[in-house]
Amino acid sequence: MSHPWTVAAGAILLAVLVGSVMIAFTDERVTSAAGYFFARPGDLFTALGDSIGGAYSALFRGAVFNPRADGFAAQIRPLTETFNYATPLIAAGLGVALAFRAGLLNIGGQGQMLIAASAAGWVGFGVTGLPFGVHTLLAVAAGIAGGAVWAGIAGLLKARTGAHEVIVTIMLNWIAFYLVAYLLATPGLLQAPGSSNPKAPPTPASAQLPGLLGERYNLHWGFVLALAAVVFVWWLLNRSSQGFAFRAVGENPRAARVAGIDVPWTTVKVMLVAGGLVGIAGASQVLGQVTTGFGGDIDAGIGFDAITVALLGGSNPWGVLAAGILFGAFKAGGTAMQASEGVPNDIVLVVQSLIVLFIAAPPLVRAIFRLPDPDRRRTPREARKARKEAA
Amino acid sequence: MPGTPSDGVEKRQVTQVGWKAAGGLIVIAALFALLLVAAPRDGATKFALSRGSDALQIPLLEIPAMPLAWSCLVLMALIAAISVARTLANRTTSIWAIAAFGALFLVGFLAWAGAGSSGTLSIVSLLSGSLLGAVPLIYGSLSGVIGERSGVINIAIEGQMLAAAFTAAIAGSVTGSPFAGLFAAVLAGMLVALVLALFTVTHRVNQIIVGVVLNVLVLGLTSFFYTQVLVPNAATLNTAPRFGSWTIPLLSDIPVIGPVLFDQAPLIYLMYLVVAGVSFALYRTRWGLRLRAVGEHPKAADTVGVNVERTRYLALLIGGACAGLGGAFYTTVAIDKFGLNMTAGAGFIALAAMIFGKWDPVRAALAGLLFGFASNLQNVLSVVGSPVPSQFMLMVPYVVTLFAVAGLVGRSRPPAANGQPYVKG
């Protein structure tokens, strides 16, 4: 009865309820109808239904299925958009989750993505004459390398000097931000030739991640890359000796050391792999999502969202996949909600964070929905009561 | 290093002084020398030691830049050499020597950067801006210190400060009193802390998850209410009164230091008291002893009758109040309006300051000051007209922190039970 899925559903329901209140609050129809509630209460309920129903159906239309579009191919487009938004969230979420499993809190997704995007972008427009496919692979590899290097700095500093990775990754975020701002604003580096804006040239077609379902959808091969990364991380963590070492260091570095695992070097390796995964997110941004030339906020806050995605996914690759798709759906649907109903985007942020909070606290959700606890030890009083009833 | 001690069974002591200090000094001196050789600059640098409004006027110092920079470099090299000699003799380099080295480097660098500029390098502005920049960081890091000393990781400092800045703006605007704003900010900080406590202490949810998520939640809520409520009603709800500066007689007349430390808003004076107070309370009172015990070994504390959950709740709430004061800085001292995400990551810098300060209130405050100084240094230099591109100038505080953490601080040990929910028994 109170299976994890029930709790998850309860958490989503609760969060959606809070979101509803906020949606109603923003809607003038509701506020004005509330003003004369006693004169004509029916209006308020109609207005509430219109605004909340409208908003969530817009969310659904934007994230899953749009019955208003012509033909199935167009109707299903929102789902592909969800996957599209989920792509970098999944890849970066994996990077955070992997580090977390090894006992490292990687807050540096932003910086890693920025460097990765710059590296991938630079190989994209800076290297010419490569055939399609090779060029793409090279650009993706550059992105992965960029992310790995930037995270690797944090790993190296931690391993060599013991500097706390939280500080180091936060600082590296800012340094990457200004570094990329400089590169983008400097002719001959990342700035598009002939432009004076801090913006890179477009990614040539030969380096782009090609569309997955053809021209009519934005969904690109980055999504497949992210799925492959999920499988890879699952294999790495659960089936490989390297992942075994990562987890051992994460759970008990002292025992890992006694068991012959080189803890500092493992720290560096973990950060390299984690950065590489975040690098996939950065590469997919410039090679798939924003191929028209990127700017200084190409990371799109994904580095931080990734932390939430990773934690919501329980730092487990399949969980990250599910959480990434959920957040992708919120992103895709949030836009539609705003465009169609004028519901501010911030509500999505609130609903998302409430879901994570509630999912993380099953006892709270159980208490609210009065679900039984599968593995709770009985309190003495209840035990006595149960015995009496049995007798 | 084998040897025969006089007493065969006495324990021997072998110390090996590391090369970190001496090596660091050499590298910095060499880099500075490289800078001076590669990019020499003409003209003089103008240092101002007092402001126009100060009681004691110190004349403008106009010093030829390169000679000054080179003199500093020579002295730096001297200190580095002494440090090398001491290391060879297996003796440590004194912290004062390192401090002097740092000061010389700073003066030399300022001379180089300000050379030939028509602008003046106002030392008072430099320091005063540093102090102001550090205020939210210091209050925020105290929130972290108190919470984590009790064993609860507090990633939510950012959220606490943002919520506080938001409520302070509204409360201040509505009542017209900055004190009301301050009060509301403290309540808001505590409210976020209460949620943190509820989830982490009572429900034992992973503390990092809750912290990260609370930041997002507060960002979402404040953004929502900002666009929905504050923007349409900016004149009534988002025009907050601010604290003016309270000039302390006599003390504020001390040259250079006086106007920096004693001509500030009351929130800054309160900060001096709070830092000292938290430090005292943590180490000298019953509350602090119990709090630290709970953070180090909750079960031990429990077995002597200390209520772990209550201690953690209280710690988080007091920490929340501190973060609230830090958030209040934004809308009761700095500027008179709330803006979207106006804490802009300061909570994370505060977290860094806390770790940098090794979970000690005074050290964390010093770390906050260092960061404030580095930020303001870039600011002052870019106004005076430094030749470095603005993006690199803006990077300075983060690079400085990175070097300081990796080079000077190294391994820092959090309270032993930090991050672990306490399960009785």
Add this chain to the structure above:
Amino acid sequence: MRLELRGITKRFGALVANDHIDLTVEPGEIHCLLGENGAGKSTLMNVLYGLYEADEGEILLDDEVQHFAGPGDAMAAGIGMVHQHFMLVPVFSVAENVMLGHEPGSGGVLDVESARRQVREISERFGFHLDPDALIEDLPVGVQQRVEIIKALSRNADVLVFDEPTAVLTPQETDELMAIMRQLRDSGASIVFITHKLREVREVADRITVVRHGKVVGEASPTASDADLASLMVGRAVELTVHKDEPRYSTGLLRVSGLQVVDDAGAVVVDDVSFEVRGGEVLAVAGVQGNGQTELTEALLGLQDDVSGSITLDGEELTGRSVRKVLDRGVGFVPEDRTHDGLVGEFTIAENLMLDRSDGPPFVRSGALQLAYRDDFARSAVAEYDVRTLGIDTPVGRLSGGNQQKVVLARELKRNLRLFVAAQPTRGVDVGSIEFIHKQIVATRDAGVPVVVVSTELDEATALADRIMVMYRGRVVGIVPSTTPRDTLGLMMAGIPPVEHGGEAA
């Protein structure tokens, strides 16, 4: 004060840790509680101390029913407890630890001076030499134990519970502790004493209660023989002496010469140590805890950073090698602190059984874990070593200490060894498990492997060893045959070299 427990029952989920336990302790009595690992002794005491709430039953003090909501109430009622795992804050001073929870001082400001005074007073009363300002983490365990006792005494407890206080003490320290317990008993305190060491039981106990599987299985008289007590505890006959034949030496050889280890603080903790262990013999390293034995074993494995001198195994130099390389040379290692250094608590039993072979065959091939092999291996290890568990996928942290120790031993001994190093292999383990572990160590020796066993337990050292090396302040006092009298060994442990007893003084 008279303590009475009536029908105490405590369940953890399906597990009944205490099943209607009755226990009475009279004033002026030392009441020993005996039972194998996991029998429920600590649980019962935790119920008494208010850390757990009993599911059934009641606690009476001087015939009055008590209701403890937490340890605070228990302490207020006059119960003091010296916990199995020290309840001391490592970064606090002695005085701070003692005053925690009932701090002197007015207005919430600590009065450290009066806390110091209290520590000094109690120390003097019992002949402890305790510096109130010393940090706990700098103190040897024996001294930490005294701090625990002072903590209990500073509250004027009438009922004192000692839960396995002697597991980490040296014989001398144990004797001192027992003297203190007698002193307390004579002043009218009621004392509950838990231990796995039968010698101690017979020495101090006035009454003995034996628990097994959460139930009281009987009382025993202090005059009962060790064998009787042991079989009552474990429920079967236990061999208390180690049977071993004369050593048959193999070609294996561990040679340590001029070994020096310097710790992080710059202290020389292993000072010019030289010895040899041949294949097929056991060298026991004896000595009071904190005299360099731990660092010596760690240096053998390559865990210490600042090591000079030479360690050769079968002629091959080991110093300067990484831990990985040393392990790959066939060195088996049982660390002293199993929960921190030996096991990853969240990992399953199967995972822990491959922990130090996680980078190559047979558990790993081309970077991939061989799960089928691992699980087969784990099942056979669990069966062979009689690890009491629900299955190989149980997180190892859920096992009782004795069973955790078996997992470590199984992991190390089921490899092809060329050297076996074990530190405190039976600390905190019940007699049944000790018997088993000792048999395994002897079997390893008989297979021709050089064995180094560190033990603070003189009985264990003499029982297992072919030769005994005693360390004091990082140096070797002497290496003597295992037949050396206890007195001589005791003197050696205090740093006095053996005189003409046939030992090869170093």
Add this chain to the structure above:
Amino acid sequence: GTAPEESGGNEATTDFLPCMVSDAGGFNDKSFNQLSFEGLQSAAAAIGAETKEVESNTESDYQGNVQSLVDEGCDAIVTVGFALSAATIESATANPDIDYILIDDPADGDGDGQADAENIKPLLYNTAEAAFLAGYLSAGYSETGKVGTFGGMEFPTVTIFMDGFRQGVDYYNEVKDADVEVVGWNGDTGSFTGGFEADATAKNTATNVIDQGVDVLLPVGGPIYQSAINAIEDSGKDIALIGVDADLYETDPSTQDIVLTSILKGMDVSTSEAVQQAADGKFDPTPYIGTLENDGVGLAPLHNFEDKVDPTLMAEVESLRESIIGGEVEVKSYLSE
């Protein structure tokens, strides 16, 4: 309250649907997003249309946001800021029936000097011309001989103000043989807050500029002028503020006592006009460049500073304006190249 009549009141009188996407600054940025938004609203009011708008949070939202408006059936889409250029071109190419209005960018991704799609109308503003006048005015107004400026981020749309301002001061020095200094921008590097938020950082930057002794301050970038005002208050000095984009005196009455003038960037008017043209079916993709000549940029009235500024100085400014329009005085900017 009283319930309204049952029948819906203000239904749209046209089904023409004009829409807008902001850049990452959002519609409340006190700057170009907000002004363009006002332009859209006034156009909608004039033609009796409803509007739909989406705020962007980051650049990877642009494409999706423009698409969502296409999905909503918009007839004209205004995209604000150079950052949306690529997303606009892409969407315009795919949807030739929709009219696009792109603010602050020529929509020229391929660099051929023309907008890349026929259905995009770029709106550009040579604010350097107006800033030049402001620079001249400030130099003449300043008593300390120092005027200051600082920006949000080092974008061309920001530095164009600072460049023009600096040229104006230089011109004043040249004409009057004066020695007025500009603090905070030397033509290459200068003071930037690193963002467009009115926060403590921005105030600190302003304070540092003020501490150099300026008595005129030009903060460039959305709401950061608010931080500058607080810095001015705290300095206790008499410092005049120059606004950008809209007339601060009108849009933020709390500034009335210290705002000397504002450098106007007529995005509201030009956006409104472009939208109305589209609604009337007279959409014209020729780029619009706001200049002093067409009143697309300009200098706001002095309002309260009328009597603090020497009338002869104002007369000089007025004639300078004529000279710039006439081409006698040349103002350099990235748009004039």
